[in-house]
Amino acid sequence: MFSRLAKTSILVVGLMIVALAPATLSAGATPSPGPSAASARSITLYGSYQNPAGWGWTPSNISNGLTLTVNKDDVITFHLYANDSMDHQLLIDLDNSHSNTTGDAWSPMFRSNTTAKDWQYTASTAGTFAFFCNVHGYAAQHGMLAVQTPSSGGGGTSMDMTTLAIGGIIIVVAIVAVVAAVLMRRKRP
Numbered sequence: 001m002f003s004r005l006a007k008t009s010i011l012v013v014g015l016m017i018v019a020l021a022p023a024t025l026s027a028g029a030t031p032s033p034g035p036s037a038a039s040a041r042s043i044t045l046y047g048s049y050q051n052p053a054g055w056g057w058t059p060s061n062i063s064n065g066l067t068l069t070v071n072k073d074d075v076i077t078f079h080l081y082a083n084d085s086m087d088h089q090l091l092i093d094l095d096n097s098h099s100n101t102t103g104d105a106w107s108p109m110f111r112s113n114t115t116a117k118d119w120q121y122t123a124s125t126a127g128t129f130a131f132f133c134n135v136h137g138y139a140a141q142h143g144m145l146a147v148q149t150p151s152s153g154g155g156g157t158s159m160d161m162t163t164l165a166i167g168g169i170i171i172v173v174a175i176v177a178v179v180a181a182v183l184m185r186r187k188r189p
């Protein structure tokens with residue numbers, strides 16, 4: 001006659017332990033700030049006005065669909081080549097106006113397909129920006145530069161949220177079990 005209550009109690013205690021375990025793990029985990037330290041990036045770009053037009057990592061993947069992804073505050077050294085040996089100039093279009101306007105950043109002119117022109121750019125503004133050739137214009141030669149803030153949307157943050165969510169669900173189940181146990185006890189004559 002006592003065994004039913006004992007079983008229920010064991011079940012409730014068991015559920016409580018399961019519920020507390022993720023919370024303990026979460027509390028004990030070191031908050032990960034993410035790879036926020038700015039790093040030096042080396043990016044090779046081949047510019048070309050036509051056949052094909054655009055920008056590429058190499059002479060064989062030149063297009064107008066290239067996206068470069070870096071972290072905020074990365075110091076990028078662009079190694080710039082002119083695949084067609086024409087004059088080009090890389091412009092980072094910080095206001096996405098698709099034209100050369102105040103506040104944009106641009107490289108020196110380059111026109112060699114064998115010797116790189118190096119240009120350093122610090123990605124101090126987060127966001128997604130167009131880049132294009134300041135000589136031939138946005139329509140002829142463009143791509144995208146995505147400057148990410150590492151602390152937002154990091155893997156560590158989403159894992160913590162998942163842990164908390166699972167812990168919360170288990171706690172709700174445990175509370176329901178306690179209420180059920182109490183009701184069962186009250187029903188006894």
Ligand SMILES: [Cu+2]
Nearest residue numbers: 088133135136
């Ligand atoms: Cu150009």
